[in-house]
Amino acid sequence: MDINQLPAECLSCILAFTSPKDACRSAVVSPAFRSAADSDALWTTFLPSDYRQIISQASSSSTSSFLNSLSKKALYLRLSDHLLFIGSGNSGFVLEKGSGKKCYMIGARDLEIVWGSSPAYWTWQSIPTSRFSEVAELQYVWWLEIKGKIEGRNLSPKTKYAAYFVFKLVEDNFCRHVFETTPVSLEVHFEGAEVEEDRRKRVILDPLEGSSVVCVERSDGWMEVEMGEFFNECGDDGSIIFHLMQIDRLRKGGLIVEGVEIRPKYE
Structure with missing residues (x-):
């Protein structure tokens, strides 16, 4: 069976056992892999389980609203590329890009x-x-x-x-x-x-x-x-x-x- 014939949901489940970097690389394999590699279902597995709570602690309500409007892949990349100021703004959170560690x-x-x-x-x-x-x-x-x-x-x-x-x-x-x-x-x-x-x-x-x-x-x-x-x-x-x-x-x-x-x- 051609793996590209699998539903996107199945491909997302398979990619969830890899890393964020590998998931991004898989997007060039085929349109089917690209759809799976960009899906919210996949990137939710790479985000911390408490990511909603972390976002709610943002020092700015506008920042919190902006982050909640992003796709899960865009959110992951945003949190790994930019320090999220939390609480009173004297501390910050960021994801390690390669692993998703906090x-x-x-x-x-x-x-x-x-x-x-x-x-x-x-x-x-x-x-x-x-x-x-x-x-x-x-x-x-x-x-x-x-x-x-x-x-x-x-x-x-x-x-x-x-x-x-x-x-x-x-x-x-x-x-x-x-x-x-x-x-x-x-x-x-x-x-x-x-x-x-x-x-x-x-x-x-x-x-x-x-x-x-x-x-x-x-x-x-x-x-x-x-x-x-x-x-x-x-x-x-x-x-x-x-x-x-x-x-x-x-x-x-x-x-x-x-x-x-x-x-x-x-x-």
Whole structure:
């Protein structure tokens, strides 16, 4: 039997066992495959099961209405190509394009920053390269501590994730040199779980030339460093905490915080 003679519904069911990328490629096989590859039935299987709830959390009602008007394929591509600002607009959601896994970016305003409300220590400003309306710039502190969390149910189940601290350093801040010599402590863990010492990372945010570099420059011009990883088993395991700390008696400054990104990690 010629597979092209199968009803579009059957072809959609077959393509649902592939990936979004493979489904797009199959559209060039024949008109029958093109119809199946573009169908709402297929792309609904690639979207998160709670995509309607995610869209309803959009920071703009007009954005929510626009997304609901799209075909399921167009919606998938939109959510994978553009950050969807949710809640008050200080955090965002995006789909990993190749897999459909859920990713989140938690902006600085939605993080718990010690002394973050004091203009003497931290200032809030707009930077054109940031995805968010405001970022936090450290003027100076002795106690540097930033904490955030995300609910496991908001992420894709059966998925290994990592949290990444996204930042910049100000060139002309006289306290910046601390980040060249003194590591910050980074950790990621489930809320209530005891953190093992070997799960904590100690990282130089501004390594000197020739040092072992773990901070990388992103395509958007920001820097990122992995804070830690975790496996989201069922998606209902409670909250995942991510934590940055440097509390020695050294005065530090010149750090600009955009936020923390949570995305799937592959070996």
